[in-house]
Amino acid sequence: MFTVKRERKMLLCSILLLITVMLSACGTENANNIQANKQQEPTPTANTQTDIPDIRTFTDALGRKVELPANPQRIVAHYYASEMTALDIPMIGTNFQNAKLVLNEEQLSGLEDIGGQETVPNMEKVLSVSPDLIIVPDFIEAKDIEALAKIAPTVAISYSGDIFSRLRTIAEIVGKPELAEGWIQKYEAKAAAKREELKPFLKKGETASAFIVYLDKQLYVYGPQRLGPTMYDALGFVQPPKVAELFEGKKDSLWETISLESLPEFTGDRIFLVTKDDSEEAKQAVEEIINGPIWSKIPAVQNGQAYVVDKRWSLNDPLTLDYLLDEMTSLLIKK
Numbered sequence: 001m002f003t004v005k006r007e008r009k010m011l012l013c014s015i016l017l018l019i020t021v022m023l024s025a026c027g028t029e030n031a032n033n034i035q036a037n038k039q040q041e042p043t044p045t046a047n048t049q050t051d052i053p054d055i056r057t058f059t060d061a062l063g064r065k066v067e068l069p070a071n072p073q074r075i076v077a078h079y080y081a082s083e084m085t086a087l088d089i090p091m092i093g094t095n096f097q098n099a100k101l102v103l104n105e106e107q108l109s110g111l112e113d114i115g116g117q118e119t120v121p122n123m124e125k126v127l128s129v130s131p132d133l134i135i136v137p138d139f140i141e142a143k144d145i146e147a148l149a150k151i152a153p154t155v156a157i158s159y160s161g162d163i164f165s166r167l168r169t170i171a172e173i174v175g176k177p178e179l180a181e182g183w184i185q186k187y188e189a190k191a192a193a194k195r196e197e198l199k200p201f202l203k204k205g206e207t208a209s210a211f212i213v214y215l216d217k218q219l220y221v222y223g224p225q226r227l228g229p230t231m232y233d234a235l236g237f238v239q240p241p242k243v244a245e246l247f248e249g250k251k252d253s254l255w256e257t258i259s260l261e262s263l264p265e266f267t268g269d270r271i272f273l274v275t276k277d278d279s280e281e282a283k284q285a286v287e288e289i290i291n292g293p294i295w296s297k298i299p300a301v302q303n304g305q306a307y308v309v310d311k312r313w314s315l316n317d318p319l320t321l322d323y324l325l326d327e328m329t330s331l332l333i334k335k
Contacts, residue, residue, distance in 0.1 A: 058173060061138040061158040062145070068153055070175055072133035076114055076152075078121050079137045079159065082317035083170050087179045092129050095121065101312070102319045120144050127151050135170065160252045162225060163318050187322060191234035194329045198235060201333050207268030208237035212255065212314055213285045214276055220255040221266050223247040226316055227274075230324040235332075240268040254316065260289065264298050270332070271300045272307050274314045282311075307331055 056068045075091045077084045081099035084091045085107060095115035099108060112129050116122035119140060126134065131152045136145060137159035148154040157169050164184055171180035210227040212220050221243060222228060231237045242265045246256050258266060273289065276282040286308060289295055300306045312320060313327070 056175070058155060060156045062142070062156045064145075064156065066149075066153050066155050068155070068173060068175075069132050072174055074130060074132045075174070076121075076126055076129065076131040076134045077170075078114065078135065078140075079119075080135050080157065080166070080170065081111075082319045083166055086183055086318040086322075087167060087171060087176075089170070089174055089176070089179065092131060093126065101315060102317055121148070123147055123151070133173070135173065160225070160254060162252075163229065163316065163321055167318060183318065187318075187325075190322070190325055194234065194325050195236055197329060198332060202236075203269075205238055206270060207240045208232075208270040208272070209240050209243050209266055209268040210272040210274065210313075211258075211263070211266075212274040212276060213289060217285055217288070219258055219260050219263065219289070221246065221258050222255050223253045224251055225254050227272060227313060227324070229321060230328055231272075234325060235328065237268070237270065240266060242266050243268075260292075260294060263294055267298050267300055269300060269303075270305045270307075271298070272309055272313065274309055275311055276314070277311045 056070060058066050058068050060066055073090075075084070075089065076093040077091045078095050079098050081091070081094040082102045084094075085103060091111065093112035093114040096108065096111075096113040097115050099111075112125060114121045114125045114129070116125075119137075121136070121144075126148065134148050134152050134154040136148065136154060136156055138156040139159055140156065145154055145156060155173055157166060157173075164180075167180040167183060168177065171177045208231045210222040210231065212222065212226075214220070223243075224232070224247060228239075232239055246258075246266070247253060250256070273286060275286050290308065295301055295306075298306065309327075309331075313324065
């Protein structure tokens with residue numbers, strides 16, 4: 001009897017000891033697993049920190065490869081104030097001589113005038129505003145672009161290209177392509193509304209052309225880029241055959257010279273004659289044409305469908321493009 005009890009007691013102790021060993025082993029394994037998992041967790045490195053901006057490479061209109069900041073905050077836009085304003089992209093400096101043609105005093109307030117001599121920006125003024133990105137037209141000389149590039153990344157954009165392309169390029173440069181698409185969609189919707197508004201006043205297939213006379217008394221006819229986007233693309237006028245022939249293969253040409261004697265060949269059912277500026281010389285140059293013998297014989301003039309318009313109509317920028325939708329429509333429906 002004593003022996004049986006003793007054996008049972010020893011067996012129970014053995015079982016309890018085995019359970020203790022097993023629990024201890026499981027605890028050790030879990031601790032090891034936890035420690036291993038901790039060791040496998042990634043530790044922050046310089047590559048995973050978010051405070052270091054990415055650098056993008058962009059090939060500009062001159063074929064230069066420019067490294068751009070991912071999110072530029074201090075932009076100087078030389079000759080592109082209208083594009084920046086249309087896209088609602090903040091800038092710190094621009095050429096006031098050009099910007100004042102389309103921007104009002106409120107829009108210019110807080111900006112630095114970086115305009116220098118002729119088309120070249122003032123390098124000292126550009127340097128003084130500490131830009132992180134500079135945007136310039138491609139007609140700036142290479143030496144001046146390289147001087148600007150020593151201040152901040154400098155991108156040259158095609159100045160003779162169409163407005164939509166310029167907007168898309170600038171939006172791409174600042175890393176916000178959706179801004180350009182949004183503006184273009186809004187503009188196209190407005191153009192469609194204007195076409196509907198004009199339907200009672202225009203005949204299907206009406207032609208239109210536009211001209212400007214400079215102080216040298218030389219006459220120029222506008223192509224697809226100046227007033228063309230409004231006349232042909234937005235409001236649906238047709239380009240007169242002679243104008244289309246003149247600009248064939250010259251889609252980026254702003255204008256072409258014609259003689260006053262050949263003017264009737266390039267006129268459409270509607271014609272727009274642009275006054276270069278508000279000076280007396282410019283007004284006199286226009287008056288010499290409209291008071292001369294050729295002008296009065298043009299059918300559009302005889303039909304009351306010839307319009308003398310101010311210098312704003314000669315500009316080639318997005319704010320003017322939007323402005324002309326209203327102005328041209330209003331002019332065409334006047335009785």
